[in-house]
Amino acid sequence: MGRKLAILGAGDVGRSVADLAGEYGHEVVALADSSSAAVDPDGIDVESTLERKVGGESVGTDDPEAVFETDYDVLVEATPTTLGDAEPGFSHVERALEADRHVVLANKGPVAERYEELQALEADSAGSVRFEATVGGAIPVLSTVEDETPQAVTAVRGVLNGTANFILTRMAAEGLDYEHVLAEAQDLGVAEADPTFDVDGTDAALKFVILANVLADGGFALEDADVTGIQNIPGSALDLAAEDGRTIRLIGEATREGVRVAPRLVPENGPLAVTGTRNIVQIETKNAGSLHSSGRGAGGPETATAVLSDVGRLPEL
């Protein structure tokens, strides 16, 4: 059934959700960036709106506030992830739920940092909250946990940061050091100008914190995670690992007991040694053994398919 989507955030993910919504049978009634919005209760013209945005102009001529005043079924929260109070994302979600609307998040902040408050808001709302896009991009991680039931999942581990994985893959393959490969990754657009959260483990940790919250029904935030990044791995450590048929990957693990992210030795030809920007998760279950899924863990269209699959699973209001 088609839904009216209001999309907050006009970065790669927000724009891709707008672009693909029609293929999934939905209509975009609003698309907002931080300073403006395109709003039309009969559906905005997505193509011309995206052209304007990509051309460097503001996304529309309305005030972002107008998004909340239009008639929508689902708020898609795709503004940048922020830590701590997770604002302004958290307040966006709050307003939508208080208006009895559904929310689909691509923004990790509210789910990682304020999970219990989010659950309380959802309990008081006719709307539901879903957030598949916050973990593993296109890879169906949270829906698989839901399929197995969270209480029957004992642990989720894997590689959930493509930038760090690309750097480790290149260091091992070319025998280059960290600084050199990071500069290369920035040139290729694989690493951002400020790559801190990717290389220090924060981004991966947020995703495993979200998984721990799902498994344990809350209780975790970023500060509870035990996190080590890849910045201090010398090329010689990768050479040493290779001599033993192993390599190094930034591996995270979420259980009901906690979250850990750190560089770990893994078999060079084993399932966790995905290469380049690919992500992988291993879901350990009570009833169905170990389920492995890999794919692109980031990217606009990839993440947008996760947002839109969530939209398809929302109950009727």
Added chain:
Amino acid sequence: MGRKLAILGAGDVGRSVADLAGEYGHEVVALADSSSAAVDPDGIDVESTLERKVGGESVGTDDPEAVFETDYDVLVEATPTTLGDAEPGFSHVERALEADRHVVLANKGPVAERYEELQALEADSAGSVRFEATVGGAIPVLSTVEDETPQAVTAVRGVLNGTANFILTRMAAEGLDYEHVLAEAQDLGVAEADPTFDVDGTDAALKFVILANVLADGGFALEDADVTGIQNIPGSALDLAAEDGRTIRLIGEATREGVRVAPRLVPENGPLAVTGTRNIVQIETKNAGSLHSSGRGAGGPETATAVLSDVGRLPEL
């Protein structure tokens, strides 16, 4: 929301669905084998019913016909897969849909052999049909295709028969010939007394036919598939492959154009070279790149989690 399940078939899958239904919040109002049924509109006592069945007695004291006369929300069709007219499974599904009930299939026959008729029955019913359990056991294959939308999936390929994969893995690892390893697999319970459909490619082909039907919205049956089994692979072929860093796997592929299942050379350390009874699928998509999922492709509890995840996705009647 909890549903009343009527389960047809008391083999590994049917019994496991009954056993796990409570964990998923559902109630079992009927469980039938081919000659009898346990039926109780207030919920059967699953534990004692399963004990009786496993002890060699009939599953209950009612006539199987009584299943259709009780009040249920979802018919779980888990009787053995049959080819051609796919009976009696197809008629079971027909009766449930004509009574405006939902149907979840673990039986591949109706979906592989009579897909268009099944779609027509569903279109005339208030009930819906789902069949995740027919492809890849616990691996979320069909839900991932649904998430990406079938029209945005260009191909699905992989290993979907654990028995054939076990035989090829053991032949390569031990340098043993086909007949020897088949006998070993039968001793271990990995291969059935009559392993024909596993080793001649029929079982894998049925799964890829179902996938082709989903991608193309029908049009395929087993007779449309191009199928070669593993019975004639000499051990020497595996030795030759290994010298080149490759091995042999029974690989299937479904596209909108057709279905092919045949032994293929694959890189020894590549993603398709899963070992033992494990299954893997690669889903090629337009918007999200290539998604890989692997896990246990068969087994009672594993397949039951797929049935129960389907039950959770059914709309309210």
